[in-house]
Amino acid sequence: MNFQHSDTGENLWFVNARIPRALARGLEMRAQHGATGLGFTDFGIAVDGTLTRDGRGWRRVDLGGRIVLPTFIDSHVHLDKAYTVRRTGIPGGGLLDAVKLSGADAVNWTAQDLHARMSKALERAYLHGTSALRTHLDTPNMPAENAAWQVFGELQRQWRGRIEMQAVALMAIERVDQAEDYAERCRQIRSRNGVLGAFIAPSMATAERLDALFGFATDAALDVDFHVDETLDPAAQALELICDSILRTGFGGTVVAGHCCSLSTMPVEDRDRIIAKVVEAGVHVISLPHSNLFLQDRRRAATPQRRGITAARELRASGASIHFASDNVQDAFYPYGDYDMVEVFRSAVRAAHLDEEMDDWLVRQFSGASAACGFAGQGALVAGTPANIVMLDVQDMYDLVSLTSCDRVVVRDGRPVLPVSFNLRDLFAVESP
Numbered sequence: 193m194n195f196q197h198s199d200t201g202e203n204l205w206f207v208n209a210r211i212p213r214a215l216a217r218g219l220e221m222r223a224q225h226g227a228t229g230l231g232f233t234d235f236g237i238a239v240d241g242t243l244t245r246d247g248r249g250w251r252r253v254d255l256g257g258r259i260v261l262p263t264f265i266d267s268h269v270h271l272d273k274a275y276t277v278r279r280t281g282i283p284g285g286g287l288l289d290a291v292k293l294s295g296a297d298a299v300n301w302t303a304q305d306l307h308a309r310m311s312k313a314l315e316r317a318y319l320h321g322t323s324a325l326r327t328h329l330d331t332p333n334m335p336a337e338n339a340a341w342q343v344f345g346e347l348q349r350q351w352r353g354r355i356e357m358q359a360v361a362l363m364a365i366e367r368v369d370q371a372e373d374y375a376e377r378c379r380q381i382r383s384r385n386g387v388l389g390a391f392i393a394p395s396m397a398t399a400e401r402l403d404a405l406f407g408f409a410t411d412a413a414l415d416v417d418f419h420v421d422e423t424l425d426p427a428a429q430a431l432e433l434i435c436d437s438i439l440r441t442g443f444g445g446t447v448v449a450g451h452c453c454s455l456s457t458m459p460v461e462d463r464d465r466i467i468a469k470v471v472e473a474g475v476h477v478i479s480l481p482h483s484n485l486f487l488q489d490r491r492r493a494a495t496p497q498r499r500g501i502t503a504a505r506e507l508r509a510s511g512a513s514i515h516f517a518s519d520n521v522q523d524a525f526y527p528y529g530d531y532d533m534v535e536v537f538r539s540a541v542r543a544a545h546l547d548e549e550m551d552d553w554l555v556r557q558f559s560g561a562s563a564a565c566g567f568a569g570q571g572a573l574v575a576g577t578p579a580n581i582v583m584l585d586v587q588d589m590y591d592l593v594s595l596t597s598c599d600r601v602v603v604r605d606g607r608p609v610l611p612v613s614f615n616l617r618d619l620f621a622v623e624s625p
């Protein structure tokens with residue numbers, strides 16, 4: 193591990209923090225910051241690590257209007273593929289090329305290889321302030337025989353109390369055709385507290401398959417997380433089949449739909465009809481800007497013309513649950529990235545033109561992700577609970593999106609995680625008696 197915790201050694205009273213009002217529970221909010229959803233508050237961090245509403249009389253630290261957020265939720269990553277790009281190389285074309293490169297690399301995925309790469313990913317996420325994370329794991333075989341699931345189980349235990357982790361069994365949807373095999377898979381996913389995942393390649397979704405999938409999910413009490421319509425083909429409308437199936441079967445679990453890129457290219461009537469169904473069916477949409485910008489409209493020696501981001505603003509305007517997540521990091525699907533939710537938010541704002549409602553989108557990164565994945569107790573600043581917060585050396589949303597190297601202090605259970613940046617670390621400096 194390349195981090196440590198520093199004891200503050202005393203009760204601290206932070207004044208003039210700027211926080212999203214919608215994420216504050218039990219804190220005293222003062223003046224609103226202009227027309228945005230950010231407001232001022234003071235809060236304490238007791239020596240036992242609790243976030244408190246009151247701490248007057250404790251050592252006072254003036255945050256000077258800096259933004260303070262809850263620790264982050266990354267609702268869609270692929271830990272098993274992370275950091276393989278130096279072996280896979282870069283795809284010439286889009287998603288299917290990346291799938292081929294990644295598939296060819298899977299022979300290298302020994303437990304040792306997976307453990308090293310997945311551990312590095314968790315360390316980077318932790319240092320950037322992530323406290324909850326949902327990863328997809330390729331599951332071509334049974335979870336019980338799958339090295340990634342075994343390593344995930346070990347890491348989930350090892351990281352308990354630092355990163356709350358969920359795993360999704362990522363499987364081609366057509367596996368549902370083999371009923372006996374699929375039922376056993378679902379049982380094994382259930383016994384690992386996992387989530388049922390499905391990758392829907394173009395034209396592979398049918399009403400029958402989706403009804404069957406939701407039936408198995410119901411029997412095994414599983415939530416479902418799809419990779420769907422990850423293409424610019426306007427005819428790709430599997431998202432609608434998912435919604436129809438939920439409404440037809442009355443599926444009671446939580447359903448997440450990742451990507452949904454074709455919503456951005458299909459005729460407006462189709463788009464709006466499907467969005468209405470997304471709202472009615474209560475599907476949570478997760479947009480993955482990094483991999484979409486990299487893989488969509490990707491052709492050899494050609495500059496991309498289309499962005500591939502789902503109809504994020506239209507989904508929000510219609511009342512749908514939508515937020516953004518990392519997806520791939522340094523693999524054939526996206527050769528860059530660092531498990532940093534601030535970077536993901538910056539990319540989303542710029543790629544999807546979230547500028548006018550930036551503060552609401554910021555709130556959704558916490559409330560939407562918490563609801564989509566069922567991370568109770570994550571994504572809010574709650575007085576009386578352990579202080580898990582991220583302090584950023586910025587005072588408004590423009591700087592939050594602009595200052596790629598701004599200082600940040602990640603505080604876990606009331607203690608700053610080191611290495612932290614330099615200016616703000618001094619806030620915790622304790623003078624010797």
Ligand SMILES: [Zn+2]
Pocket residue numbers: 268269270328419450519520
């Ligand atoms: Zn993904």
